[in-house]
Amino acid sequence: MSRAALALPALVLAAAALAAPASAADGQQLFNMQCKMCHTGGPMGPSLAGVAGAKIASKDFAYSPALKAKEGTWTPANLDAFLKAPTAFAPGTKMMISVPDDESRAAIVDYLKTLK
Numbered sequence: 486m487s488r489a490a491l492a493l494p495a496l497v498l499a500a501a502a503l504a505a506p507a508s509a510a511d512g513q514q515l516f517n518m519q520c521k522m523c524h525t526g527g528p529m530g531p532s533l534a535g536v537a538g539a540k541i542a543s544k545d546f547a548y549s550p551a552l553k554a555k556e557g558t559w560t561p562a563n564l565d566a567f568l569k570a571p572t573a574f575a576p577g578t579k580m581m582i583s584v585p586d587d588e589s590r591a592a593i594v595d596y597l598k599t600l601k
């Protein structure tokens with residue numbers, strides 16, 4: 486077998502590794518760019534420390550009646566639905582930012598799970 490024939494599969498593998506699903510590390514970058522400015526625990530947005538698994542709208546924050554009325558906890562599925570379309574998940578919510586891209590959203594949700 487020639488050298489070239491051996492090199493080709495290696496290239497394909499390298500390309501596959503580059504296209505690997507976004508990780509929590511990517512999520513952190515996205516979070517820093519798109520979310521952090523509001524989610525400091527100040528008047529702009531509730532702290533997201535420990536948000537994964539927490540009761541919806543349970544921080545010390547002036548939530549909208551819409552979000553306060555939501556039952557349940559922030560499961561990964563609820564976080565995904567909220568970030569995909571906040572105003573569909575909780576019509577009347579004060580958070581208007583959405584993350585339409587599936588991979589970016591998954592990475593952000595993975596990162597949110599790491600916030601303690």
Ligand code: HEC
Pocket residue numbers: 516519520521522523524529530531532533536540541542543544547548549550551552553559564568577578579580581582583584593
């Ligand atoms: C412009 C400010 C702003 C930005 C940017 C923002 N948010 Fe929010 N977020 C809010 C506000 C305000 C609320 C409370 C919404 C309500 O009361 O209806 C909220 C609520 C939330 C909640 C629910 C928290 C709880 O305690 O129940 C999550 C989760 C969340 N945001 C995640 C994110 C993520 C992830 C991003 C980035 C993709 C983001 N937010 C970007 C303002 C913002």
